[in-house]
Amino acid sequence: MADLPPDRLNTPPPFTNVGFDVFRLWTIRTRKLQGGTANSKRWGLVFTCLNCRAIHIEILETMDTSSFICALRRFFAIRGPLSVLRCDRGTNFVGRKSELDEAMKGMDHREIEKYVIEQKCEWIFNPHASIIILGAENCYY
Helix, strand or coil: CCCCCHHHCCCCCCCCEEEEEEEEEEEEEEEEECCEEEEEEEEEEEEEECCCCCEEEEEECCCCHHHHHHHHHHHHHHHCCCCEEEECCCHHHCCCCHHHHHHHHCCCHHHHHHHHHHCCCEEEECCCCCHHHHHHHHCCC
């Protein structure tokens, strides 16, 4: 088994080294109409501290770039600056609903990376099939 990355072994303040993942598509009732109800889709975005295993959950209104950046901004505003932000390469969406796969295609990953770099945070994509590196947030849902 490979060694853990160095940012997983030291003890900085909570939410300095963070992993995140998008999970679960919910259909919720947003308002009541005369003839019935209006439904909307929402996704969860879980941020996990890679050192102390604390979690922070944000809601994504849509699966597009602007909604994701807004969720990152809310997270940065509440938890403060990060040094490392880790995520997988989207393999967690394989085998899930086709709507989730279709929504991920519409996200502009370059624009998201640009925002993260502006925040002086290092964005790291984990290698494929590396559950040992980013298994923390996958075990919460």
